[in-house]
Amino acid sequence: MQHNRNNTMIEYLKGELAEITPATAIIECCGVGYETGITLNTYSALQGKKDVKVFIYEVIREDTHQLFAFHNKEERELFLLLISVSGIGGNTARTILSAFTVSELCDVIANGNETILKSVKGIGLKTAQRIIVDLKDKIKNIAPGSTLSASGVAAIPNNETAEAAVSALVMLGFPSSTASKVVQSVIKSEPSASVEQIIKLALKQL
Numbered sequence: 001m002q003h004n005r006n007n008t009m010i011e012y013l014k015g016e017l018a019e020i021t022p023a024t025a026i027i028e029c030c031g032v033g034y035e036t037g038i039t040l041n042t043y044s045a046l047q048g049k050k051d052v053k054v055f056i057y058e059v060i061r062e063d064t065h066q067l068f069a070f071h072n073k074e075e076r077e078l079f080l081l082l083i084s085v086s087g088i089g090g091n092t093a094r095t096i097l098s099a100f101t102v103s104e105l106c107d108v109i110a111n112g113n114e115t116i117l118k119s120v121k122g123i124g125l126k127t128a129q130r131i132i133v134d135l136k137d138k139i140k141n142i143a144p145g146s147t148l149s150a151s152g153v154a155a156i157p158n159n160e161t162a163e164a165a166v167s168a169l170v171m172l173g174f175p176s177s178t179a180s181k182v183v184q185s186v187i188k189s190e191p192s193a194s195v196e197q198i199i200k201l202a203l204k205q206l
Contacts, residue, residue, distance in 0.1 A: 009058060010056040010058055010067070011055070011056065012053055012054060012055045012056055013027045013029055013034055013036070013053070013054050013056055013069065014029065014051075014052070014053040015028050015029035015030070015051070015052070016028045016050060016051060016052075017046060017050060017051070017052045018033055020038075020043065020046055020047060021043075021164060021167055021168060021171070022038075022040060022043045022098075022164055022165065022167070022168035022195055022196070022199055023037065023038065023043075023167070023168040023171035023172060024036065024037060024038060024171060025038045025042070025043075025052075025054070025069055027052060027054060027069070034067060035067070036054065036056070036067040036069035037066065037067065037068045037069070037090070037091075037094060037171075038054075038068070038069050038070075038094075039070070039075065039079075039094050039097040039098045040097075040098035040196050040200065041071065041075060041097060041098070041101055041102065042054070042069060042070055042071040042075065043195075043196065044196055045071035045072075046071060054069035054070060054071060055069070055070045055071075055072065055073050055075075055076045056068070056069055056070075056076075057070070057076055057079060057080065057090075059090055068090060068094065074102050074142050075097060075102050077142055078102055078105060078106070078139070078142055079093050079094070079097060081135050081138055081139065081142075082096060082097070082131070082135075084134070085127075085130055085131050085134045085135065086130060087127050087130065088127070088131070091172065091173055092122050092123070094172065095120060095121065095122060095172050095173075095203065096117075096120055096123065098172070098199060098200070098203060099119075099120045099200055099203045099204065102142070106139045106142060109131065109132055109136055109139050110136065110139060110140075112132050112136070113132075114128040114129055114132060115128075117131060117132070119204045120203060120204070121174070121203055121204075121206045161187070161193075161194070161198060162180075162183050162184065162187060162198075164195045165179075165183045165186075165195050165198040165199050165202065166179045166180050166183050168195070168199055169182075169183070169199065169203075169206070172203075174206055178206065179202070179206070182202045182206055183198060183202055185205070186198050186201045186205070
């Protein structure tokens with residue numbers, strides 16, 4: 001499915017993964033480092049890799065120039081569909097795509113499961129219903145590629161895990177103190193959880 005990408009100039013970036021956190025990736029191409037906002041799914045897919053190729057969506061406004069990067073076209077396509085819904089901006093779409101994989105989100109929308117959708121921070125009942133109504137027919141054209149399970153990612157010590165999770169939640173727009181409390185609570189109940197699992201659980205509690 002071809003979506004109007006608002007005259008974006010960059011289709012993809014191919015280069016060395018210079019830095020990565022659960023919310024951002026810096027891709028170095030020909031000596032230039034591009035900072036991109038990423039979802040948790042893309043973090044899982046890129047983690048541990050040196051050379052990467054990511055698909056880009058550019059936001060260019062008077063007050064901002066922001067790049068969002070996705071590990072495959074299906075995730076980018078779903079992101080584009082989400083931001084086409086009234087009231088959904090880039091960061092909210094990224095939060096939704098960090099709470100669900102592409103296939104999970106497609107299932108939630110196809111089944112009209114507004115309860116699960118509104119469990120994501122910032123998504124109220126009306127917005128959840130709008131997403132379902134607007135996108136139910138459009139998501140049929142998205143064929144999700146292989147989705148990565150966070151369980152396949154090696155766990156790192158709790159203090160590092162907590163710091164990475166809090167940092168990612170702050171980048172997604174949550175207050176540091178609130179994010180820290182929720183992350184500690186999640187770690188207490190799920191001590192062996194990976195960063196991705198902690199963030200997914202935290203997103204449903206914040």
